[in-house]
Amino acid sequence: MNFIKLLSLIIIISITYSCNEPLKGSSDLIYLPTTLNVIPIPNEVSKSIGSFVIDKETSFVYDEEIKNSAKLFNQYLSKGLGYKLKGEIEFSFSNLFKQTRSVVFSVNDSITSTEGYRITISEQKLLVESSTDKGAFLAVQTLRQILPTSFENSTYREEQINLELLKINDSPEYSYRGFMLDVARHFHSVDDVKHLIDLLAIYKINTLHLHLSDDQGWRIEIKSWTNLTDHGSKSSVKNEKGGFYTQEDYKEIQKYALKHHITIIPEIDMPGHTNAALSSYAELNCNGKATKPYYGTKVGFSTLCIDKDITYKFLDDVIGELAKITLGEYIHIGGDESHSTKESDYIPFIKRAIDIVKSHNKKVIGWDEIANTQIDKETVVQFWGKAKNAKLGAKKGSKIIMSPSDKIYLDIKYNDSTKIGITWAGLNPVDDAYNWNPESFIEGVTRDNILGIEAPLWSETVVTRADMEFLVFPRLLGVAEIAWSKPGNRDWNSYKLRLAKQKERFEVLNINYYKSPVIEWGH
Numbered sequence: 001m002n003f004i005k006l007l008s009l010i011i012i013i014s015i016t017y018s019c020n021e022p023l024k025g026s027s028d029l030i031y032l033p034t035t036l037n038v039i040p041i042p043n044e045v046s047k048s049i050g051s052f053v054i055d056k057e058t059s060f061v062y063d064e065e066i067k068n069s070a071k072l073f074n075q076y077l078s079k080g081l082g083y084k085l086k087g088e089i090e091f092s093f094s095n096l097f098k099q100t101r102s103v104v105f106s107v108n109d110s111i112t113s114t115e116g117y118r119i120t121i122s123e124q125k126l127l128v129e130s131s132t133d134k135g136a137f138l139a140v141q142t143l144r145q146i147l148p149t150s151f152e153n154s155t156y157r158e159e160q161i162n163l164e165l166l167k168i169n170d171s172p173e174y175s176y177r178g179f180m181l182d183v184a185r186h187f188h189s190v191d192d193v194k195h196l197i198d199l200l201a202i203y204k205i206n207t208l209h210l211h212l213s214d215d216q217g218w219r220i221e222i223k224s225w226t227n228l229t230d231h232g233s234k235s236s237v238k239n240e241k242g243g244f245y246t247q248e249d250y251k252e253i254q255k256y257a258l259k260h261h262i263t264i265i266p267e268i269d270m271p272g273h274t275n276a277a278l279s280s281y282a283e284l285n286c287n288g289k290a291t292k293p294y295y296g297t298k299v300g301f302s303t304l305c306i307d308k309d310i311t312y313k314f315l316d317d318v319i320g321e322l323a324k325i326t327l328g329e330y331i332h333i334g335g336d337e338s339h340s341t342k343e344s345d346y347i348p349f350i351k352r353a354i355d356i357v358k359s360h361n362k363k364v365i366g367w368d369e370i371a372n373t374q375i376d377k378e379t380v381v382q383f384w385g386k387a388k389n390a391k392l393g394a395k396k397g398s399k400i401i402m403s404p405s406d407k408i409y410l411d412i413k414y415n416d417s418t419k420i421g422i423t424w425a426g427l428n429p430v431d432d433a434y435n436w437n438p439e440s441f442i443e444g445v446t447r448d449n450i451l452g453i454e455a456p457l458w459s460e461t462v463v464t465r466a467d468m469e470f471l472v473f474p475r476l477l478g479v480a481e482i483a484w485s486k487p488g489n490r491d492w493n494s495y496k497l498r499l500a501k502q503k504e505r506f507e508v509l510n511i512n513y514y515k516s517p518v519i520e521w522g523h
Helices: 003-019 064-081 133-146 149-153 190-202 247-259 275-280 309-325 343-359 368-372 387-395 430-434 465-472 475-484 492-501 503-508
Strands: 044-054 059-062 086-090 102-107 117-121 125-130 161-170 176-182 207-211 263-270 330-334 363-367 380-383 400-402 450-457
Touching: 044 125, 059 064, 064 102, 064 125, 064 133, 064 149, 117 133, 125 133, 133 161, 133 190, 149 503, 176 190, 176 475, 190 207, 190 247, 190 465, 207 450, 247 263, 247 309, 263 309, 309 330, 309 343, 330 343, 343 363, 343 368, 363 368, 368 380, 368 387, 380 387, 387 400, 430 475, 430 492, 450 465, 450 475, 465 475, 475 492, 492 503
Parallel strands: 059 086, 059 102, 102 125, 176 207, 176 450, 207 263, 263 330, 330 363, 363 380, 380 400, 400 450
Antiparallel strands: 044 161, 117 125, 117 161
16 A cells, blocks of 8 residues: 555545544434424434534545545535535545534445435534445435525525534445336426436436337437338327437436436337337338327227248347447346237247347346246336236346336326326325335235336327426325335335425426325425
8 A cells, every 4th residue: 555545545534534523412312203394204213412514614635536526516506505515525644633513425335335424513513424435425315305405596695504414324225216207208408317317316326218219209229220210200199299319318317317327228118019110111011011199098009010030030139239338237128018929939039138148248127028038136126016927037036126007107197187197007196105015915925025116207298397396296206215224114004294395306307297186285
């Protein structure tokens, strides 16, 4: 170890030690899970008497390994206070011996979860600890909810802020916390997706699944099959909103998502939900004739021609191009509602599709129907409709993503009077989207079988950004809490009070949220 590294280590240890002085009244701290208005609710929260003052005399210190999230927090503070904390400095001798009030971001390798973090607010320090920048980023999202909401739009009018003395120890229940956006039925722009990413990050969602192809439209540029976008991208439900992402657009979305520690998972649905492709290329049809563009909402009528070699050349080219520009480990192959594909064709087709994805060094996710085929332990089954499929997938050793359509399909209407949304899976009020337990939802699918939770938004009625926000908010927050928080900490009576407190944040951020009557939003 060279002198500079040794010196840095000594400094880091010294500052971390100095930042860990006991909270005032620490012996009287009580775990109070309902007193912190944060969603998702953290694992452990304790409070003490007193406050920590952030003002122009407060210094800002960070560890190089987590500087991105540290600087993000300083930028957020500056939105509210009108200035950045002085210094924004790395650990050094000059700050080693200063006992001024400090905001400190420190690496702590004893935090084993890559998404875990600790926050300690004492009278002299606001200390954020994590083992990764991802953990520090998630800590920032918690701090963001602790600070006044007016920081969000720079309307906080004071030059200092007093924070309660707190200790928070937190890590996620599930490693996969997802949201799916269907851009096939109605297209949504790069800016709309970035806006969505901004909002997902606040509530610790870490995966965005993009449904890029369906009967109504093809939304990703494939350079070896140009007619997919030249022709197949122009249609949509009611012919209202077509379009597509260039590969550069997709890379831009992915880069933006990764800055928010969100992974993009692309989906190319197959062998059904494929009319946009069948309309673009006649040779993908068994009769050699291109289908007409489709503007409706029915499902199950389309299928790739299973017996043609060109079908698998098509898949290899599409998956190959997508895999090259996808940084995450998964590609979603759909596999749902293939009612026009014979079972004797469907089973070998899915096997070949999985093999193609693997040949491009990616892992497979598919809707729960794929559990009826030859899958291995690396293939993830996404439960949406049939419990027997999820049970079969678990029995075969696959991990399960829980997306029960009657609980967290966010395209489902809140109630009969909701102006947009659909009702095929019933109605889904805010309390129903929260009051379910993934571990006991399907007999035979246990905690050990579950990879995580994902809330899909299908876009039959979702044309604008406002439409998207209306169906997503506030139900997504309940999904986020189920995915992040320990089951023992989740409680509807606590949650509905904390959700009501999010009203101000929704309105400051101009989110077109649904004012559910089961929540007392206040005035």
